[in-house]
């Protein structure tokens with residue numbers, strides 16, 4: 040995986056090495072919620088890989104944290120590769136990233152302006168923020184908002200916090216929370232925007248339903264939910280047989296994600312104004328409102 044990325048001018052190994060050789064490890068203690076109970080699906084053997092191949096199964100418990108750090112260190116390069124694959128005609132990786140994330144953010148902003156009485160966005164929750172890439176884009180777009188990144192992986196959050204410390208103040212979110220997005224423990228009606236970007240394809244249907252219900256609880260009336268993810272059939276169709284087999288083995292719940300009726304899930308949770316936009320050839324952004 041990383042050699043393909045490097046052919047595309049994404050310095051995958053260098054980026055990961057920089058993180059692994061930094062003081063990122065120090066962040067873990069301050070971020071980790073030791074009492075968090077991980078949901079079963081999250082402990083399935085599908086999340087880690089090494090040298091481009093799936094090796095979670097090879098990672099014994101003693102190597103668990105090594106694998107987790109490695110995946111966390113590689114997350115930014117993996118996101119750049121994803122943008123490149125979605126927009127192969129872009130003139131550079133940077134342009135591909137800007138188009139992918141720019142279209143996503145515009146879809147959210149337009150939905151919020153159109154459907155909320157107050158178009159101002161003060162509080163944002165980024166569920167499944169990983170190492171904080173989506174969070175960073177949300178901060179840059181809605182720069183007067185307080186942004187919270189929440190994730191189940193303390194390793195990803197440690198990388199997010201480490202990167203935040205290396206950027207200028209005010210450019211990054213104030214809060215990172217190690218919690219389950221299905222049951223965040225955060226107060227009801229406390230966000231104008233909840234974003235769940237590139238998370239649902241990793242989740243079984245029952246978790247997708249619970250995440251959507253929790254987002255409904257967390258949003259103010261008039262608040263906007265963003266669900267952005269892969270257009271699964273498109274992504275699968277375009278893969279070579281080898282990659283197809285790899286993806287199927289690493290993404291245990293892709294089938295469930297594909298078969299989940301997202302509109303129905305949103306309607307049942309109480310959302311209105313459900314809108315889907317293809318933000319690029321491989322990704323879809325679904326936005327919805329909590330009724331006023």
Ligand SMILES: C[S@@+](CC[C@H](N)C(=O)[O-])C[C@H]1O[C@@H](n2cnc3c(N)ncnc32)[C@H](O)[C@@H]1O
Pocket residue numbers: 081118166167168169170171172173174189190191192195218219220221235236237238241242
């Ligand atoms: C592909 S990453 C998302 C990337 C990020 N949103 C972005 O666009 O840069 C998926 C993330 O979802 C997280 N995740 C999966 N299930 C979750 C849950 N129930 N609650 C919180 N985070 C979850 C994983 O730990 C992982 O970091």
